[in-house]
Amino acid sequence: xxxxxxxxxVRRGLAxxxxxxxxxxxxxxxxxxxxxxxxxSEDFQNLMRGRSFSAxxxxxxxxxxxxxxxxxxxxMHLGMSGQALIRTQDYQxxxxxxxxxxxxxxLQFRFSDQRLFGSLMVDQLQPVEGNxxxxxxxxxxxxxIPSSVAHIARDPLDAEFDxxxxxxxxxxxxxxxxxxxxxxxxxxxxGNIYADESLWRARLHFNQPANSISSRxxxxxxxxxxxxxxxxxxxxxTSFDQQYKNINGQSGYFSQNLNAYGQxxxxxxxxxxxxxxxxxxxxxxxxxxxxxxxRKQKLK
DNA sequence: AACACATCCTGACTGC
DNA sequence: TGCAGTCAGGATGTGT
Numbered sequence: 001x002x003x004x005x006x007x008x009x010v011r012r013g014l015a016x017x018x019x020x021x022x023x024x025x026x027x028x029x030x031x032x033x034x035x036x037x038x039x040x041s042e043d044f045q046n047l048m049r050g051r052s053f054s055a056x057x058x059x060x061x062x063x064x065x066x067x068x069x070x071x072x073x074x075x076m077h078l079g080m081s082g083q084a085l086i087r088t089q090d091y092q093x094x095x096x097x098x099x100x101x102x103x104x105x106x107l108q109f110r111f112s113d114q115r116l117f118g119s120l121m122v123d124q125l126q127p128v129e130g131n132x133x134x135x136x137x138x139x140x141x142x143x144x145i146p147s148s149v150a151h152i153a154r155d156p157l158d159a160e161f162d163x164x165x166x167x168x169x170x171x172x173x174x175x176x177x178x179x180x181x182x183x184x185x186x187x188x189x190x191g192n193i194y195a196d197e198s199l200w201r202a203r204l205h206f207n208q209p210a211n212s213i214s215s216r217x218x219x220x221x222x223x224x225x226x227x228x229x230x231x232x233x234x235x236x237x238t239s240f241d242q243q244y245k246n247i248n249g250q251s252g253y254f255s256q257n258l259n260a261y262g263q264x265x266x267x268x269x270x271x272x273x274x275x276x277x278x279x280x281x282x283x284x285x286x287x288x289x290x291x292x293x294x295r296k297q298k299l300k
Numbered sequence: 301a302a303c304a305c306a307t308c309c310t311g312a313c314t315g316c
Numbered sequence: 317t318g319c320a321g322t323c324a325g326g327a328t329g330t331g332t
Contacts, residue, residue, distance in 0.1 A: 242312095
């Protein structure tokens with residue numbers, strides 16, 4: 001499932017292929033991929049046709065591409081199974097393509113999505129607090145953010161990520177720590193895979209009450225989160241099944257480095273005890289029952 | 301404010 | 317072999 005590293009791999013790919021090339025035509029095969037676009041399919045096509053993208057920006061798992069109309073951007077979220085594929089226009093048809101756009105440079109942008117949790121929309125940009133709104137190193141610094149993304153917190157790889165502020169907020173939270181780090185309004189970019197991996201590295205149980213974790217331990221956890229995310233970016237993301245691909249349709253390699261997620265029944269790489277999987281809050285949580293125990297007292 | 305829970309969706313897999 | 321049921325889970329909205 002696409003999380004920050006997968007979104008970043010896609011963002012990079014788009015930045016290298018689709019910028020500054022006019023959108024010549026758009027075909028919508030399934031309107032449900034535009035359910036977040038207020039005006040529907042026809043309005044989407046009218047807004048996009050003849051325009052071009054000036055940058056590819058990411059915050060957390062959201063990607064947006066400002067258009068050459070002042071103040072608007074295409075916003076994309078891959079959801080559970082979304083893929084942004086860049087093909088030549090004569091490339092073979094692929095399954096689950098919900099929408100495609102032909103560009104003047106001969107390439108075709110395909111939005112493929114099995115489960116339709118992903119979405120595309122054209123949204124208005126608004127000014128952001130701070131120096132930049134998201135990550136877009138190939139182009140000039142972006143200072144605007146789509147309205148629909150404005151509530152999403154900065155991610156741990158963002159230069160303006162404020163660890164102290166996040167830690168202060170966590171001190172008020174009684175929910176399990178995994179629930180808290182999956183809250184995109186507190187810290188963005190972390191999903192089920194990297195949450196399990198980070199907690200494994202920090203030796204924290206997913207249901208350890210967040211407010212029982214010491215400041216020092218939280219710092220350690222966020223250091224692991226940052227490491228896991230950046231290592232996965234280097235590997236092109238995690239392809240655990242057929243759901244995540246880069247813009248060329250290729251898999252990422254981080255799945256070879258997983259220590260917890262999907263490792264049920266395999267020995268823990270630290271202590272040898274078998275990794276367990278528990279269903280928790282409608283998700284699978286993978287952990288080592290020996291290394292990651294709930295502590296009753298305040299965690300140091 | 302934080303929490304708990306429902307909703308969206310379809311292909312792969314499991315068990316009878 | 318076929319069919320029904322279960323599972324995968326990110327974001328959002330509602331009610332408490």
